Amino acid sequence: MEEQKTCPYCGTFLDKQGKHYSCSFCVMALRQDEVQTGHQRLPVRRLTTVLDVHLSKTTPELMKLSTFELLGLLKLARKERREMYELLQTFRQINAADKKAGMKEEEQFSGSCYQAITRKVFVLENLLRQRLGYVPRQVTAEALDTYLEHIEKDKTGPMIIRSSHCRKQESS
Known part of the structure; x- marks a missing residue:
């Protein structure tokens, strides 16, 4: 016999209604x-490794990622944005110093890449703001490790209300 389905939020037995x-x-x-x-809780979805290829995901795809994954991606995106800004500044300096250097196309390309990664940072920050209630100023390796520790120590036990325990307390 199949075990009865329960709500992942409160542990109540569920009624099946179609799908x-x-x-x-x-x-x-x-x-x-x-x-x-x-009466089990929803499992926490997390990856311990976040790859920069995930930065190419669309916003709806990013919305499906765990908070831990979004934090890791924000760290990567901010680093990439910083590097892109430095590259853009280098091309600007070269073009300002030597008009014949012919690096205008490189400057424009760097500028468009900088804008794109900045927009991705905005998306990640706003998704995290929705989940956490704030935008993290900085995402460090230590902060990510602490976050993982909290996940590991999270409540995982079933959500069961023991009625016999409640009756004992009431009669005392």
């Missing part, structure tokens, strides 16, 4: 991939 499940306590519909069994 979705319904939680009477949370008053919400849940997709099959959100539903848990045994």
Whole structure:
């Protein structure tokens, strides 16, 4: 017999309604991939490695990433933006010093790359602002390690209310 489906937010048993499940306590519909069994909580999705290729993802794709992944990407994007700004400044200085240097195209290309990575930084900052309530000033390796430690020490036990324990307390 299949174990009864439970809400990942409150642990209540769910009612199946077509393709979705319904939680009477949370008053919400849940997709099959959100539903848990045994009163378990939603697992925390995280990668320990974030690659710069993830920076090419669209905003809807970025929205699906975990907060940890977004923090790692923000760190990478800010570094890339800083490097692109320095390159842009170098081309500007070369072109200002020598009008015949012919590096205008390189300056324009660097400028467009700088604008693109700056916009990606804005997207990542705003996604994190939605989740955390603020935009991190700086994302350090230590901050990411601390974040991972908090994930590892997170509450993972089932969400069960023990009614026999409640009755004992009431009779005392």
